[in-house]
Amino acid sequence: MTESSSGEPIAPFDPTADDHEYLATAAGGLAPLVARELEGFGALDLREDRAGIHFRADLATLYRCLLGSRVASRILLPLARFDEPDGDACYVASRTLHWPALFGLNATFAVDVTGKSSHIGHTHFAGVRVKDGIADAFRDATGERPDVDAADPDVRVLLQLQGRQAQVSLDLGNGGLHRRGYRGSGGDAPLRENLAAALLMRAGWPEHLETHPDAQFLDPFCGSGTLVIEAALMATHTAPGLLREGFRPHGWSGHDAGLWDRCVAEARDAVRAWDGPALLGSDRDRGAVAA
Known part of the structure; x- marks a missing residue:
């Protein structure tokens, strides 16, 4: 077990475990609706905070949530929480994670960034620092690094900036769940x-x-x-x-x-x-x- 810079324990991902803690994010005011959905799919130990709705689920329940949630924005596997998220902190937090346990060298990846922090002037820079940390962690462990595919990655990593705190997660839906697939070109202000x-x-x-x-x-x-x-x-x-x-x-x-x-x-x-x-x-x- 490692500890983030905020002192909160972060358990490493164990693919053999029966269940894990996940996080569903939601737009402001919609967390109760998402929680009700997740509970209906069989999620357990639901807990809401400013990041979203934390819940535990086995893999089948997680898949039902990914397929069936109509309101959740994203469903994440949280990996690291840390304080004062400047560029160096983003790099260190991502580099210290054991990424080869999460995906292989032949999988492509991309990094998305949401939110804002006074420590980061440009979110693209924060994303680059996380990408560099992932690449260097792979090199340390394997001598090689996976490729980046910003358009259609096999694995999407999400950095959430939350003021003076930040979190790195795997985005298990590989992007916003509001993208159902039926929308072509919307109007000037399409409703999500x-x-x-x-x-x-x-x-x-x-x-x-x-x-x-x-x-x-x-x-x-x-x-x-x-x-x-x-x-x-x-x-x-x-x-x-x-x-x-x-x-x-x-x-x-x-x-x-x-x-x-x-x-x-x-x-x-x-x-x-x-x-x-x-x-x-x-x-x-x-x-x-x-x-």
């Missing part, structure tokens, strides 16, 4: 898919579907249709992760391809036809509707 889902949950749409099999839906200012599409996904019990082409947490060492395929099949089997009235949206902007 997970925020649309949250609005529908707050409005009671899922409960209304259960009590009214002939439920009607109309969004008269639909833009490119995000609310209508999310309403349809709920009506058909379609897990949003099913729409993401090539979506699988395949790059990290904890991945079980056979179990993932079974969870995907389980999610597909849960999809049902919608026999109620057409779900409707309209907008005066023809371009937005066409998109």
Whole structure:
């Protein structure tokens, strides 16, 4: 076990363990909705703080969360927490982690940075320092380093800057979970898919579907249709992760391809036809509707 610069113990990742602690991030005010989702998928020991919702899960439960959460922004495997995140601290925190236990030399990786800190003038610089730390940790352990692929990596590392603190994690969804895969070009201010889902949950749409099999839906200012599409996904019990082409947490060492395929099949089997009235949206902007 290692300790971060803040003195908090960080347990190294053990791919043979039955379960791990994960972190689901959420937009402001949406953590209770995400917690309710996670609990419904079987997550345990839920705990909310400013970083998000911490929870424990075995691998099958984690996969159900990744496939099925409509509101979570990301689902992470936290690796290190540290204080005063300047460039050197970002490098040291990432270099001291045992990355070869997390992914192999033949896996590509990328580093994303979110948040802000007075210690970092440019988030790209912080990301470069984390990347350098990962590369040097691999060289120390193996004599080689994996390649970077910023566009389509096998493994995505996330640095979260939180003022005077920071956290390094593996992003198990390989990017924001709001990216369902159905959106092409949105309008000038497209509504994020997970925020649309949250609005529908707050409005009671899922409960209304259960009590009214002939439920009607109309969004008269639909833009490119995000609310209508999310309403349809709920009506058909379609897990949003099913729409993401090539979506699988395949790059990290904890991945079980056979179990993932079974969870995907389980999610597909849960999809049902919608026999109620057409779900409707309209907008005066023809371009937005066409998109």
